[in-house]
Amino acid sequence: MKRIILASSSPRRIELLKQFGIKFEVLPSNIDEVISNDLPPEENVTILAKKKGEEVLNRLGEDAKDSLIISADTIVFVEGDILGKPSDEKQAFYMLKKISGKSHIVYTGVCVIDTSKNHILSDFEKSYVYIKNMTDEEILRYIQTGEPFDKAGAYAIQGFGSLIVEKIEGCFYNVVGLPLYKLNTMLQKLGYDLMKGEL
């Protein structure tokens, strides 16, 4: 394989992939992440993950020959509403108030494009997350950590957000933004395996 590309600007996704000792480049996609409330959450994340990978593929053109491009998209689904990343403090407050004291579902879509085999695989993972009941004061204090702003649903389970997550059901790494087990099952379908430390 000539190039392995992670089509993501997410520091969490980069860290998670790094641990397998593979050499990869980081080339974030430039798509507009538009969520459609007319589509189910799993379709939204699957479509967005695919769009991210395809945008990087098109940008690379001929240079994408013999490459593996990995991309992902994460959203939070609660009471019929899809929550992406909050753009300001007001939105972060709204999201945290909405997920407080109940469970929600985190969906991550994953896309793997193998240009050497002319294959595109896309799939998604879902996990259930239970958030403690928070007072307005607790929500404001959490927002002051600065953590909510680039995270779907306005929290990070891997950071201060761990202090508001009571429990989860499903893949932890899916909540952080890259479901590693799912990703590896997709890679295995293409004849690769992260366990081998090389792709």
Ligand SMILES: Cc1cn([C@H]2C[C@H](O)[C@@H](COP(=O)(O)OP(=O)(O)OP(=O)(O)O)O2)c(=O)[nH]c1=O
């Ligand atoms: C729920 C949750 C989300 N997140 C993050 C993962 C993703 O980075 C982000 C969701 O936004 P995404 O749009 O999925 O990704 P991104 O914009 O950060 O990066 P890119 O599109 O370039 O790949 O939320 C956490 O880090 N922890 C959490 O607990």
